[in-house]
Amino acid sequence: MVGRINFTASINGQQVGPLDLPEDLMMVELLQEYLNLTGTRLSCGQGVCSACAIIVDDPDGGSRTVPACITGVAWLNGKTVRTIEGIAGRDDQGNPVLSPVQQAFLEHFSFQCSYCTPGFVNAATVLVERLERAPIPVEDVEDAILKALDPHICRCTGYVRYYQAVRDVILSTPGLTIGTVAAAERPA
Template sequence: MSLSTKPLSLTVNGKTVGPIDVPESMMMQDFLHEYLNLTGARLGCGQGICHACTIAVEHEDGTLDERRTCITGAHWFDGRHVRTVEGIAERDEEGAIAMLSPVQKAFIEHFSFQCGYCTPGFVIGATVLIDRLRREPVAREQLEDVITEALDRHICRCTGYVRYFEAVRDVVLRTPGLVIG
């Protein structure tokens, strides 16, 4: 018995990947780890509940959306552009990190994580939120609710929620045009 495969092509962190023959039943989590050696999206619950495996999908209109890789097959991403946590920071020509994103910097400044296992999912969630706020700024009095809604589905076993929340709030408040009033 052999696994049934089909070609998969997509863009990951700005680089074209494929076509690569990939088992039809393979989850994106496994494809990222086994085929691309991108291990930032973590397998936590394996049921799509904890969001440690989250990556960002870049739509044709430039907007970002979260997608859990442990419950989404790799072939769902065929033809799409995705960004993993490894693609959030700016890199130089050799691929070395040149500058962390504002979210990553804020997480470090706030000591947001303890074990760090959930951090990639939180980075993606916060990055998607900031992308949304660039297009749809929020009133200052609604900011806490908006951040809570965006991060609420991400689970941290070390109880780092307050620090993640504070870091995201700081990034949003320091970034011009995301908050009204």
């Protein structure tokens, strides 16, 4: 007999719950089966491929990704969560406006099948937000991108276009880096 849990959370800015849930429910199942947020992709189910990465916001500022397939609602109860559905903004008419990371992925043709893309978007978003709080020297950007995206597996395009897109966003957004990029390296 599995116990029950009284679950509440902020998901994409919306208050969710209280919901009476099985205490061993994994977050990806809550998102897909209970809340119809199907953008978070279940792939390996073992926390290895990061396709299901979602963002958890720290109340003290800061954010991190966790794999929704192996992170239980028991851990996320009471927390503030963002999924791929919550990344784009809205214009005055309520139309979606892609985030700089999402826009860069499109412009760089970063993905084909897109199955891994929500995870890459969330990881890159967390990275950009971290650099907003704590800029890093330009020469460290590639290492930072590698570290942030390394846990994410893509089986279509390889990784170069994802990496280039994130590099583009970071180097062209004021305030994320310290120092200057050599002219030859500056993205077009």
